Amino acid sequence: MAKQFTEEDDALLAELGVEVEAKKVAARTPQEERVIAGFEEIQRFVEEHGHPPQHGEDKNIFERLYAVRLDRLRELGEFRQLLEPIDKDGLLDASGPVATSIDDDIDDEALLAELGVEAETSDITELRHVRSSAEKKAAEEIANRQKCEDFERFKPLFEQVQNEIDTGMRTTRPFERKAEIAPGRFFIVGGQKAYVAEMDEAFLTAQGMTDARLRVIFDNGTESNMLMRSLQRALHKDDAGRRITDSSAGPLFADHTADGDEASGTIYVLRSKSDLPIVKEHRNVLHKIGVTSGKVERRIANAKIDATFLLADVEVVATYELYNINRTKLENLIHRIFDPARLDIEIKDRFGNPVVPREWFLVPFNVVDEAVERIKDGSIKGYVYDPQQARLVERKAG
Known part of the structure; x- marks a missing residue:
């Protein structure tokens, strides 16, 4: 049997000038x-x-x-x-x-x-x-962004999306998944609105990941043929990157109950009986506009001790029952429309703490009623309230 040399033996033999055959190592x-x-x-x-x-x-x-x-x-x-x-x-x-x-x-x-x-x-x-x-960022700007020659096709889409955001028909939320990227979707990245106009057939990368070439139009009139994963990374890296949700389908609320509908709440329009000078001066055009999930009578029962009601009883001018609607979004929409006419007042509550009521507006009732009707048929997105003319006027383009 062949002798097995230890490391000490190998060293000794090397000192004596004797070569030991190297052990074979598997390839x-x-x-x-x-x-x-x-x-x-x-x-x-x-x-x-x-x-x-x-x-x-x-x-x-x-x-x-x-x-x-x-x-x-x-x-x-x-x-x-x-x-x-x-x-x-x-x-x-x-x-x-x-x-x-x-x-x-x-x-x-x-x-x-x-x-x-x-x-x-x-x-x-x-x-x-x-x-x-x-250097890479600069190269990408040159390679990925170019003038969109047919931007006039897309400009109205961006204007419509902005109007729908303003009226609450669309909202923005943080971007989460690559699956959200699809043709017809809008995003906010790098401070610009981005519209995915086209998406080529999906393919697998060398690493086995799904990707696709996009045509992305930006609201500044440029476009990019970036990859889907590139847009995904850009949205994740941008702290302000957002997905713009799809517009709500159908009217915001109905004026009657259909089979299977359930009431969602009520818009109420109130007039104050307060003796405050500013209220007495503008009583006929000063209205509180809100939305409640319960009965209006219960909502106003304690008006006298509630600073948001100006610590006074109120008169119910009108109510509009809602069906299948997000009450908070609707209330925000109404308040945004009439924000230029919001009453700027601070009063003390019954404990002496300062309170700034936010739901009182110097708006004639007939304008409030018109706004509700325009919300029903969806035409409100084209209008804004002009305090100088005391009426709704068409929103200027641009």
């Missing part, structure tokens, strides 16, 4: 070689900086990349046996914070692109060309 696959090379880069980082790579916007681009890579190596048990013999720092067994600002399915290449780094190679351990974030 590694290209993938294993890349994994080892990537892990060794992480080890060199630890040796140089004295700590494992960490996540964070304030960290170096490569440290953030190494941190993501280390997270994955810890998760992938198939490589543990390969790496444990060279893991002198115990990196595979350590644990640390995982990046929270990066998509769960983002790959190293996508991470580098987001950080402003372009890797012109399929091997992410070899970075042959690195551009600064500023």
Whole structure:
């Protein structure tokens, strides 16, 4: 049987000038070689900086990349046996914070692109060309934004969306998922409204992720043929990035009950019996306009001791019953329409605390009634209240 040499024997023989046949090492696959090379880069980082790579916007681009890579190596048990013999720092067994600002399915290449780094190679351990974030942003502006030659087609859409936001038919909310990006949808990104006019057929990226080429029109008259994932990243990175909801279908409320309808509340128009000088002077045009889910009689029962009712009894001028409607949104819409005529007054409540009633408006009742009718048929989006003329006037374009 052949003698097995120990490391001490090998050293002794080497001192005596005797060569020992090297032990054969099993050949590694290209993938294993890349994994080892990537892990060794992480080890060199630890040796140089004295700590494992960490996540964070304030960290170096490569440290953030190494941190993501280390997270994955810890998760992938198939490589543990390969790496444990060279893991002198115990990196595979350590644990640390995982990046929270990066998509769960983002790959190293996508991470580098987001950080402003372009890797012109399929091997992410070899970075042959690195551009600064500023250079990349400038290049993207040139490549992705151009004048929209047929913007006149889209301009009315942006105007309509703004009107519908103003009248409460649309709202804005934080962007959440890539699935929200679809043709006909509006977003707010970089302080501009963006309209997804077209979407090409979806495809899978080299990393197995779904993507699609878009035609996005911006309200400043430019357009971009960006990828869906690029728009997704832009919306996530923008603290003010928003999705504009679709417009509500149908009238805001009905004046009768259909089968299956349930009452949602009541708009009430009140007139104050207060002896305050400003009320006495404008009693016929000063109205409180609100929305309640209960009975109006119950809402006004304690008007005398309620500062929002000017600490006085009130007269019910009119009520409008609502069906299947968001009361809060409707009330906000009415108050926005008449905001130029809102009464500016501060009074003390019964405990001496200052109160600023917000639901009193210097508006003739016939104008309130007209506004309700226009809300019913949807035409209110084209009108605003003019205090000088004391009437609703058509909203000026632009």
